[in-house]
Amino acid sequence: MSVLLSVRDLTHRYGDFTAVNNINLDVHVGQCVGLLGPNGAGKSTTMEILEGVLKPSHGEILYRGLPIDKNFKQEIGIQFQQTTLPDYLTVKECLKLFSSFYESHALISHVIQLCQLQEVANQYHYTLSGGQKQRLLLALSLINDPKLIFLDEPTTGLDPQARLHFWQLVKQIKQEGKTIILTTHYMDEAEQLCDQIVIMDKGQFVAEGSPEQLLNDNFLPQIIELDGLYPAYVFNSLPVKVSQCAGKTRIECQCFDDLLPALKRPDVSSQGMSVRKPNLEDLFLKLTGNELRI
Numbered sequence: 001m002s003v004l005l006s007v008r009d010l011t012h013r014y015g016d017f018t019a020v021n022n023i024n025l026d027v028h029v030g031q032c033v034g035l036l037g038p039n040g041a042g043k044s045t046t047m048e049i050l051e052g053v054l055k056p057s058h059g060e061i062l063y064r065g066l067p068i069d070k071n072f073k074q075e076i077g078i079q080f081q082q083t084t085l086p087d088y089l090t091v092k093e094c095l096k097l098f099s100s101f102y103e104s105h106a107l108i109s110h111v112i113q114l115c116q117l118q119e120v121a122n123q124y125h126y127t128l129s130g131g132q133k134q135r136l137l138l139a140l141s142l143i144n145d146p147k148l149i150f151l152d153e154p155t156t157g158l159d160p161q162a163r164l165h166f167w168q169l170v171k172q173i174k175q176e177g178k179t180i181i182l183t184t185h186y187m188d189e190a191e192q193l194c195d196q197i198v199i200m201d202k203g204q205f206v207a208e209g210s211p212e213q214l215l216n217d218n219f220l221p222q223i224i225e226l227d228g229l230y231p232a233y234v235f236n237s238l239p240v241k242v243s244q245c246a247g248k249t250r251i252e253c254q255c256f257d258d259l260l261p262a263l264k265r266p267d268v269s270s271q272g273m274s275v276r277k278p279n280l281e282d283l284f285l286k287l288t289g290n291e292l293r294i
């Protein structure tokens, strides 16, 4: 798989503050890469540099092996969290307006169909629901038939149905061979959509790989959760990793069934016990901690 976008030794400072600290990344053609991290980790700064909107303090971005230039914006689509559009434009007219900004563009009818905007195509854009607005913003980012698409927290504020629906659209766009870089605070979204994820904290990458690989590298296959905070000595003799979080004791193990006899003891309550596979939320908290970020 060839590399579409390369990030080389990228650093960005705001005054004395280093928001992005020497990161490197290769984004391969057709992949969806998720940039995850707590508030203030440096995701938006990184995205703006990758989009060519912000000039980095140090390092470079290569597109198809060459430094990005003024033609880069013809090749990319950016789904902004908000876009200011004149009120008197319908959905279709917004798309026509945006298509006029580019040398080549997708068929408006195709983008309307892909983003399932047929029913509202002649409606004023300001009358759209939250989910429809998000689909319009996605459609606007696709209007130049971009090779590379940036989605910045695309489903923030959507209800569960609209999020699921949006994920289907992104999967369809991936099937068209497009490369996607997205930021999200929803770990299930990253798990659903991303081939590769990067977890960022304090301006640096703290993990990088496919969700599956990262989970395998960082966890045993099963997690048992017990209500209450048990002292570590209770599980000392068992081949497990024990941690505590939010009033629960979490036990990582190879196989719950093998462990069950050893857990049947009077000082361990099975009430509220649950067994599950590790997920990206576990990984995120393991690597970035539980402290509140402001």
Ligand SMILES: Nc1ncnc2c1ncn2[C@@H]1O[C@H](COP(=O)(O)OP(=O)(O)OP(=O)(O)O)[C@@H](O)[C@H]1O
Residues within 6 Å of the ligand: 014, 017, 019, 037, 038, 039, 040, 041, 042, 043, 044, 045, 046
């Ligand atoms: N224009 C700016 N001037 C000064 N500091 C900035 C500026 N923009 C961002 N920062 C700081 O850089 C750090 C990284 O911010 P950034 O917005 O990139 O993080 P983020 O990961 O996108 O956060 P969030 O998830 O909250 O959107 C933060 O500490 C932020 O306060």
